[in-house]
Amino acid sequence: MSTTDKAPTAAPDPAHDSAASAAADATDAAAAAQLSTAPLEDPPAGGPAVGMGVLGWIRWFWRQLTSMRVALILLFLLSLGSIPGSLIPQNRVDPMKVEIWKGKHEFWVPAAEKLQLFDVYSSVWFSAIYILLFISLIGCIVPRTWQFVGQLRGRPPGAPRRLDRLPAYTTWRTESAPDEVLSYAKELLRSRRFRADAAGNAVAAEKGYLREAGNLAFHIALIVLLVAFATGQLFKSEGGKLVLRGKGFSNTLTQYDDFKSGSLFSSDDLPPFSFTLDQFDAEYEKSGPTKGTPREFKAYVTYSKGAHGTPAKTEIEVNKPLDVEGSKVYLLGHGFAPVLSVTDPSGKVIFKDAVPMLPQDANLTSAGAVKVTDGYQDKNGKKEQLGFNARFVPTFAGKGQGTMVSQFPSPDFPVLALNAWHGSLGVDSGLPQNVYQLDTAKMRQFKKENGDPFSQLLVPGDTMTLPDGAGTVKFEGIERWATFQISQQPGTGAALGGAVTAILGLAASLFIQRRRVWVRAVTGEDGVTVVEMAGLGRSESAKLPEELADLAAKLNQRAPTAPAPATHPVEATVEGERG
């Protein structure tokens, strides 16, 4: 199917003088040419002829670049070049892993950084490979398309002089007149959806143009895919947001917890919409070896399009993002947020909030920090800030098995462990702070009478009283939160279109055979018509002789075999002869 066979050049045939044979070869080659628009020969090796100047070099370079051989080498380089990016962690995929890798392989870091091994897929060398490949591709497609259009407008090439040298051949003698045979043949071939034309004493027919069209469509679709992918990368935006149950999000830059975007993205591109998280359900395997494995996560949200759209309800699941205004909202993760209220020494509630904790393991053992920044005055009326290091387990192992490691991800036996600090949280320093961690540099820990750090385990409803009447902390209950990724990437539709075209083109190109059939009918010496039929495909295929046999049988019905003459005419005995 995919070979650029030239016309089969026959072995030397003693019966013919070499000049005639060479001429026949030339016609054969002409007939076989253009069965594909593939570049026929690889360009000659070596540089351009001496003295061709800059233009000559450019032309030479262009010919090299658009040759099949170079396309092949570039493709191979592309596959080799993709390998390092799968073995070495990538910044774009997981920056954390990159740091870990760097820590482990310090010796290699400078070299790896020079080679851009942490950003393989946007590195100079990787880009060079695929850009060259795509220039080559364009340089290849344009002339091939022209050539193909030319072939579509032209006629199938005329019959080679010696049909019996073609891969499939048959002949018989008939009493029908040559003209009649040819017109039957034309009709027959056309009814089989060949493009057929009579030229001289033969009909030339061709079929399977869709193969070439499919091949071109496939290669063009590759370009569409690349352009769509590049557009997506340049204009995309992607951000994360943690939303507590009952709370909402509206799509503006300031609302995001973290945000990444392509280099041509501008924040005006963020479409306006908002949503609130009404409820979050999580289900887990309750027993068996995979106990605790998540089974289903569902976020129930109310969202509205535009700045003041009408609210609508929907559910977001792991594989079912919410599609709104060209953005997609994905459910990424979830966790717990203990609700705490804090009073000052006078008993006034100065803080009441749900504080999200960060999951540490699959059973949602969670850790976080509670920061009371405003409104606290100690017994002496001195303004201070309070901080609590918190560890939360949704399912506690039980008293005595005292480790704060969760046994199951559902809140079956929730326990919160707190230790308490006072002083300055350091949040006013202007430096960004991790909300899940307490910076205790300027804080002092509350101590028990005996000087040990003060800490306590709480179940919902419990109240912890700080030493020296410094106030109380009440574990009011548990709230849930979910994290969402909000992303938009233009060009996704084009990429999908390109991909579908690529598959269809590919299928056409690989499953359809392009082939030619010639029928020649001439009046033999004894006045009886000699019919010859031959077929030529891109490669040897069992189908071609079958198809030819079928066509011949049909034609033979209308131009039946004539009784053999008493003496064998020379042309008719091609038995076993292979030229």
Add this chain to the structure above:
Amino acid sequence: MTLLAAATNTSLAHASNVLIYSSMAVYMLAFFAHIAEWTFGSRSKVARTANALTAGAAKAPAVQVRSKAGGTAVMDKPQVVTRSATGTRDVPDGPGAAGGTAKGDLYGRIAISLTALGFLLALGGVVSRALSVQRAPWGNMYEFSITFSTVAAGAYLLLLALGKNVRWIGLILVTTVLLDLGVATTWLYTDSAALVPALHSYWLWIHVSTAIICGAVFYIGAAGTVLYLFRDSYESHLAEGRKPGVFRTSVLERLPSASSLDKFSYRINAAVFPLWTFTIIAGAIWANDAWGRYWGWDPKEVWSFITWVAYACYLHARATAGWKGRKAAYLALFAFACWIWNYYGVNILLNGKHSYGGV
């Protein structure tokens, strides 16, 4: 109610394991039957290749020849004469493992029947596994592996049923199926369980099933390619007038000719390449739904891409004059190696987003 369901599920999962083990036992018998086939076949003395290559200028006639050239009043149908392209050695296909011996052939047939039985048992194992978990049986590597070998055996039997000349691949196929099942049951085994939410999608059915089919069929193509390389070097050995060893002659003489093997593996690879393309695209669509991007250079994605480009390379190589034959065959093997690495290596050694519960 749920308790009852849980009980049937466990017994189904158990049945699945029993079926898989039984299929291994049957494949084992098929393996021995194939060995017997090859052994008996070696008693035949065939040297067609050498004859065809060294008989000198007087070449054998083409495949089909116009037989009756008139002389009678019978109106004979036109006969098609075919001739092979220049540059290919004109060598007949070998007689197959049985070497034309009746006893070898008998064992070969027994082996195929056993393979078919093993296939049915394994299929039962896969289906009962699916029923036990009430989802597509492709949630972890154990399940991929048992499906993979089942599809490979199925594809082979299908080709046989279609009357294709593929019996020569039997021994290799059964051996690999056994290896694959052995690895699956000893190292990759995971108890049946429901899916993690990330795998909940109908794209699972589409993407994973086509991926497994592609792998199994690429595997058959690769087996053909390896045999092609052996057979081709054997033929060129003969063409150079040298005499290969007895064992080599005995085995390779019975295989199809190099050009048949080459065509066979090309057709197989070319036929699944569009499906592989589709698999990657289906994966991208699923990733877009699950992770918010259709392409993120995750190791699994990278290696699917590498495999795809490598097969594209192979198809290009076939179209480029200087790269047909052995060079193209090496590319095909490289591409298949990428596929295997993507399956075992990436799943186990490189952990990306595509990590499945318990391997």
